[in-house]
Amino acid sequence: MNVSIIGGGGLVGSCAAFALQAGGIVREIALVDVNQDLVEGQALDLLHGSSLTADQKIYAGGTELVKDSDVIVITAGLRRKPDESRLDLINRNVELFKNILADVKRVGTKPGAIVFVVSNPVDVLTYLAMKELGLPPQQVIGLGTVLDTTRLRSMLAARLDVPPTQVSTLILGEHGDSMVPIWSAAQVGGLPLDKFPGANPALIAEVEKKTRGSGAEVIKKKGGAGFAVGVSIADVVHCIALDQRRILPVSSLQDGAFGLRDVCISVPTVMGRSGVVQHLEIELWPKEQMALTQSGKVLRETVDKVLG
Ligand SMILES: NC(=O)C1=CN([C@@H]2O[C@H](COP(=O)(O)OP(=O)(O)OC[C@H]3O[C@@H](n4cnc5c(N)ncnc54)[C@H](O)[C@@H]3O)[C@@H](O)[C@H]2O)C=CC1
Numbered sequence: 001m002n003v004s005i006i007g008g009g010g011l012v013g014s015c016a017a018f019a020l021q022a023g024g025i026v027r028e029i030a031l032v033d034v035n036q037d038l039v040e041g042q043a044l045d046l047l048h049g050s051s052l053t054a055d056q057k058i059y060a061g062g063t064e065l066v067k068d069s070d071v072i073v074i075t076a077g078l079r080r081k082p083d084e085s086r087l088d089l090i091n092r093n094v095e096l097f098k099n100i101l102a103d104v105k106r107v108g109t110k111p112g113a114i115v116f117v118v119s120n121p122v123d124v125l126t127y128l129a130m131k132e133l134g135l136p137p138q139q140v141i142g143l144g145t146v147l148d149t150t151r152l153r154s155m156l157a158a159r160l161d162v163p164p165t166q167v168s169t170l171i172l173g174e175h176g177d178s179m180v181p182i183w184s185a186a187q188v189g190g191l192p193l194d195k196f197p198g199a200n201p202a203l204i205a206e207v208e209k210k211t212r213g214s215g216a217e218v219i220k221k222k223g224g225a226g227f228a229v230g231v232s233i234a235d236v237v238h239c240i241a242l243d244q245r246r247i248l249p250v251s252s253l254q255d256g257a258f259g260l261r262d263v264c265i266s267v268p269t270v271m272g273r274s275g276v277v278q279h280l281e282i283e284l285w286p287k288e289q290m291a292l293t294q295s296g297k298v299l300r301e302t303v304d305k306v307l308g
């Protein structure tokens, strides 16, 4: 499995590369960035530790590297400011992103390669990538609400004082202001969250609020998210590499699940070596379904406004 990261010199790209190196599953990690010195420095820094990790090849170079990749991760782009929504970024990131897609198209991709968008606003840019690259929709995904979901699980675990891997909660919808926590399906160690000792509506509301604001909080305090998004990206890449068929809330083109159509948004998605294997639909609480419908509408309207 050969993975390239466009934007690999930046915070998100380099943290993803480090998580992939530590994971030891992928064989080659190629970093691509317009900032040559920075990306060469990141690749060197990773390479220097490689005798202590796994037998991987790690290197930097230009966009031509993506033609040999099984997964092309795109993290290139501008960061939002703390007071800016992810959708506000669209005006600043669309042109830059279109140029990257044109470069990828010019170089060409391997048959079956997966394009994995992380740059924000991720759902809109995933849709743009799917349209511009002309790849089958199952091969184009976005990180979607994978990061929001791990933030929610991790912070809930800390508040309940339980191991984070025992918390099973999910966020669907937009990676943005209209994200939808699915409390109807929340469990801790297989037990319903609402019956779990210590869990109560006030605590749940507090963790939800913190999760919604956590991207902005991290940007304010350290400039941008790195570690959590890095491990989130690696988790999705590993699921693809090992054809694990795990259910992940990645963003992808919808064709009817939860009533969502012609929009890239997060729903429970079975992911494997070929990309999206299946979207799974479950019955939600009516208020969750309404919020998910609204989230799809927000994204559809943005796509119409920006892409025409
Ligand atoms: N989907 C998600 O959950 C998350 C998405 N993000 C998004 O990821 C993106 C990157 O964030 P950071 O890494 O913090 O920013 P950064 O500024 O640290 O890195 C961006 C990198 O992209 C490079 N770049 C710019 N134009 C390029 C081009 N045409 N080709 C190749 N490389 C290019 C820059 O040189 C820079 O190294 C932002 O859009 C941010 O909003 C960040 C965190 C979470």
Ligand SMILES: CC(=O)C(=O)O
Residues within 6 Å of the ligand: 080, 086, 120, 147, 214, 215, 216, 218, 224, 225
């Ligand atoms: C930047 C961003 O999207 C986040 O940290 O959630």
